[in-house]
């Protein structure tokens with residue numbers, strides 16, 4: 001395939017959530033993802049996702065999700081599937097708050113369009 005064609009055949013939208021976990025929460029965090037709800041799998045416009053574990057201890061995890069469009073991503077964030085896919089995570093945050101503890105994780109997401117690959 002010519003370079004030009006390869007460039008134009010890659011389309012989509014990527015949302016990356018960067019999650020910093022408290023050291024004592026990392027095992028639980030990985031366990032949540034290894035048994036995740038998969039509610040996202042039937043979200044319209046969802047392509048695939050990766051959960052990346054940092055090589056260096058103490059660095060954040062990355063949740064990389066690939067979508068057909070930004071609209072598809074925004075629709076998922078506003079849907080019941082988002083809440084179904086996060087119910088245990090949000091319950092852990094709420095429980096820590098009620099106990100007056102530091103949050104076990106904090107997250108920040110950024111969005112990207114795909115330029116090439």
Ligand code: HEM
Pocket residue numbers: 015016017019029032033035036037038039040041049063065081084085086087088089090105106107109
């Ligand atoms: C307060 C913010 C967030 C936190 C603390 C958080 C943390 C987590 C955790 C721990 C899980 C494992 C599932 C479980 O709850 O059992 C999860 C699922 C997931 N998160 Fe987040 N997340 C947040 C927001 C986001 C955002 C904004 C995105 C997208 C950029 C995202 C992408 C995903 C995806 C794709 C899954 C898998 C859902 C499924 O299997 O249906 N998360 N998240």
